[in-house]
Amino acid sequence: GETISIGELAKELKKQPKDIIMKLMNLGVMATLNQDIDFETAEMIAIEYGISVSKKLTEEEIEEKRYNFEDRPEDLTKRAPVVTVMGHVDHGKTSLLDAIRNTSVTTGEAGGITQHIGASEVSLKGEKIVFLDTPGHEAFTTLRARGAKVTDIAILVVAADDGVMPQTIEAIDHAKAAGVPIIVAVNKIDKANANPDRVKQELADRGLLIEEWGGDVISVEVSAIKNIGIDTLLEMVLLVAEMLELKANPKRPALGTILEAKVEKGRGPVATVLIENGTLRVGDPVAAGATHGRVRAMFNSHGKTIKQAGPASAVEITGLNDVPTAGDKFYATEEERHARAMAEKRQAELRVSTLRKTPHISLEDLFNQI
Ligand code: GTP
Ligand code: MG
Numbered sequence: 001g002e003t004i005s006i007g008e009l010a011k012e013l014k015k016q017p018k019d020i021i022m023k024l025m026n027l028g029v030m031a032t033l034n035q036d037i038d039f040e041t042a043e044m045i046a047i048e049y050g051i052s053v054s055k056k057l058t059e060e061e062i063e064e065k066r067y068n069f070e071d072r073p074e075d076l077t078k079r080a081p082v083v084t085v086m087g088h089v090d091h092g093k094t095s096l097l098d099a100i101r102n103t104s105v106t107t108g109e110a111g112g113i114t115q116h117i118g119a120s121e122v123s124l125k126g127e128k129i130v131f132l133d134t135p136g137h138e139a140f141t142t143l144r145a146r147g148a149k150v151t152d153i154a155i156l157v158v159a160a161d162d163g164v165m166p167q168t169i170e171a172i173d174h175a176k177a178a179g180v181p182i183i184v185a186v187n188k189i190d191k192a193n194a195n196p197d198r199v200k201q202e203l204a205d206r207g208l209l210i211e212e213w214g215g216d217v218i219s220v221e222v223s224a225i226k227n228i229g230i231d232t233l234l235e236m237v238l239l240v241a242e243m244l245e246l247k248a249n250p251k252r253p254a255l256g257t258i259l260e261a262k263v264e265k266g267r268g269p270v271a272t273v274l275i276e277n278g279t280l281r282v283g284d285p286v287a288a289g290a291t292h293g294r295v296r297a298m299f300n301s302h303g304k305t306i307k308q309a310g311p312a313s314a315v316e317i318t319g320l321n322d323v324p325t326a327g328d329k330f331y332a333t334e335e336e337r338h339a340r341a342m343a344e345k346r347q348a349e350l351r352v353s354t355l356r357k358t359p360h361i362s363l364e365d366l367f368n369q370i
Pocket of ligand 2: 093094095133134135136
């Protein structure tokens with residue numbers, strides 16, 4: 001294809017050649033002044049400077065703008081809350097969700113330990129709530145941090161027989177860092193040695209003052225096993241959600257976060273996506289981190305095939321060309337090539353960070369060549 005020397009490109013863009021070389025390094029390309037680079041790379045440099053050089057670029061810029069655009073107030077509609085259940089290992093997070101969903105996920109877990117973010121949707125008096133389960137085991141800090149980031153409300157589960165423990169504190173910190181309101185669920189109150197007052201005291205010691213104690217944190221005493229207090233807890237969730245006045249624009253292309261992803265035999269890469277805004281449809285071109293593709297099939301949290309999903313939905317999709325990384329941002333695009341361009345840009349960024357970790361050539365060497 002077409003090529004251009006770095007010297008020429010610098011002249012075209014009215015920039016210093018060494019600045020161009022720095023930009024190229026940022027894209028993972030090592031080059032010297034007299035070296036020719038291909039036109040596509042030159043275009044990427046131009047994008048970096050915000051200069052459009054062709055029609056293709058202009059379209060891409062439009063695409064970029066669409067992600068950053070502010071939703072018009074008239075397009076906004078009420079959306080369901082995303083609620084993350086957090087707390088110390090074995091305090092009963094999954095059991096609580098089982099009680100809420102009338103399922104029994106806990107019994108199917110290896111060693112009874114949650115190792116991923118499980119997403120589920122529940123309908124309550126016609127109101128939808130999206131729940132994310134998180135692991136309490138200390139090894140899964142990043143999953144908890146991610147869970148706190150994408151959520152609207154955190155349910156902090158504390159076992160009444162065990163009290164505030166290290167991952168309880170960690171969960172409080174994640175929720176506070178993410179600016180997410182906390183609802184405390186004091187669980188296992190059916191146990192003979194349950195001591196809910198001690199839990200409340202310990203929470204107060206950690207700066208989490210519940211209503212009974214003159215604070216503003218809602219707390220509900222529950223038993224996941226004996227099905228006590230579950231309805232009250234759900235009412236509180238809806239109450240807090242109501243106060244948050246959560247809104248989204250179903251008319252825009254979908255925007256979200258990858259919760260988890262894996263390869264499945266016969267299905268290829270399978271990703272669980274939390275759609276935060278917009279509507280995702282089967283056939284939509286999508287980008288997620290360094291991966292891209294088209295939505296081939298989509299399933300809701302009950303495993304049912306669906307054709308489209310609106311804001312605040314947890315769905316499973318197939319059709320990506322590779323396995324994205326949990327936590328990657330997810331975008332639907334109008335044109336497939338835009339999705340590909342976004343994924344390639346991310347790949348280039350990843351290459352740069354890999355290069356930074358394994359320097360083959362020093363900056364000094366590079367400039368000595370100029
Ligand atoms: P991780 O996901 O590993 O962090 O654990 P978890 O918080 O999801 O706890 P899980 O729901 O797996 O429950 C741990 C144990 O506590 C299980 O044996 C449950 O049966 C038990 N348990 C959970 N809730 C209650 C409760 O309300 N009362 C009693 N007595 N036991 C409970
Ligand atoms: Mg669990």
